[in-house]
Amino acid sequence: RMQMDHYRAVRFYFSLQVVFQKAIQLEEETIASFRTCASDLLTSTPIEEEISRHIDILAVDIDKFIRNGSGWVVKGLKCVHLYITKYNPMRVGSYIPLPEPI
Numbered sequence: 001r002m003q004m005d006h007y008r009a010v011r012f013y014f015s016l017q018v019v020f021q022k023a024i025q026l027e028e029e030t031i032a033s034f035r036t037c038a039s040d041l042l043t044s045t046p047i048e049e050e051i052s053r054h055i056d057i058l059a060v061d062i063d064k065f066i067r068n069g070s071g072w073v074v075k076g077l078k079c080v081h082l083y084i085t086k087y088n089p090m091r092v093g094s095y096i097p098l099p100e101p102i
Contacts, residue, residue: 008042008043009040009041009042009043009086009087009089010040010041010084010085010086010087011038011039011040011041011084011085011086011087012038012039012041012082012083012084012085013035013036013037013038013039013054013082013083014035014036014054014055014058014080014081014082014083015033015034015035015036015080015081015083016033016034016035016058016077016078016079016080016081017031017032017033017034017077017078017079018031018032018033018034018062018065018074018076018077018078019031019074019075019076019077019078020032020065020066020069020072020073020074020075021072021073021075022071022072022073023071023072023073024071029075030072031078032065034058034061034062034065036054036057036058038083039053039054040087041087042087062074
């Protein structure tokens with residue numbers, strides 16, 4: 001919320017690393033990384049809804065990994081990162097000078 005008050009608009013995304021283990025062979029582990037696409041938050045954007053949307057996307061990606069991973073189950077989270085940066089929309093003009101014959 002402090003970033004929003006300072007910049008009026010920010011761009012953010014989540015990145016996380018999940019530790020998986022085999023359901024049958026508990027000593028076998030792997031770490032997989034997941035991230036969301038960057039989203040723009042304006043002062044009018046409901047922050048909680050946008051964060052929930054990103055968490056849902058990560059949950060779907062983890063579920064896909066489990067279904068396609070031949071017996072992997074979630075053991076825990078290694079790390080979760082929230083990346084926030086200032087949002088600078090491009091300033092675009094609508095006037096384009098054209099040659100006379102057109």
